[in-house]
Amino acid sequence: MERILKIPEFLVSQYMIKAAARYDKEGKVVNVLLRCRGGEFIIDDEVLLCAAANLNAPKEVFEALWSYQNQLIITEQILIATAENPISGHSAMRFLLSLETQDFDMAPVLAAVSKNTSEYVRGEMVRILMQHKDDDSKAILEAITAAANTQCFHSKTQIIETLLQQRGDSREVILEVLTAAANIQCYPSRAQIIGILMQQKGNSNDTILEVLIATTDIQCHHSQAQIVGILLQQKGNNDDTISKILTVAAGIKRYGHSLVENFVQGKPEFEISRDAVIVALGYWQGDADILKVLCCYFPSLSSSLKQVAPMRA
Known part of the structure; x- marks a missing residue:
């Protein structure tokens, strides 16, 4: 292939790099194309979206593109496409987030993760994204918003479980989670998230008391009332x-x-x-x-x- 590509009369097109990015099984084809005829290709969003959809070696394709250009513009749309990759999306996501990315809202990316058909990849994606946003003060709000917009209950649980694993389950974190949950407009989603929080904490009477203490620190009376109303509906509460x-x-x-x-x-x-x-x-x-x-x-x-x-x- 490399010998053919070096023949000047052999014509190449933008379609070739997109097809290679989409179907390359090891990243080697993309590497050869760029090394031999890279000046004739444009590494644009369409190429990156093809790489994100590659089910065999998306990480290797992204690495080849980055090695050639030494700079990739990673947009939120690229991350969303990668989040939906059910085979190797998590490895590609880890590589992309190691690069300099544009500012992105985690909620739509996590929403895309929730649609991923692989439970393992879904869990890895959530962990990678939460680690990346670990120092972001908006991360908890974005994660809870994503959980609320997720139809799959298991995905909701994964997001909150990962959140508590990485942020801890201190009173401050519980307060942040409750405050974010209280801002959710959909009551069933709000109740589900608070229920998941309590399950992760053990769903005991001690947990309810911790949640109560955190609730009293919330400034909005309407939000306090919503959370307390949900607590009163919990089964197994003693007198x-x-x-x-x-x-x-x-x-x-x-x-x-x-x-x-x-x-x-x-x-x-x-x-x-x-x-x-x-x-x-x-x-x-x-x-x-x-x-x-x-x-x-x-x-x-x-x-x-x-x-x-x-x-x-």
């Missing part, structure tokens, strides 16, 4: 945990009374804790009608109110 959740719920401005009332309508037999009453009295001072309604659901609430009233005085 002590429910009381703590209701206590936090009672203290959420504008939304606390609705959260508590909706819960007790479904579980009228549940005994409200004295702590929840104290918090409710502090935040619902002008809501006497609401307290009357709650008294209908809590048999012991009236007596609790009488016990707490002197403390307020």
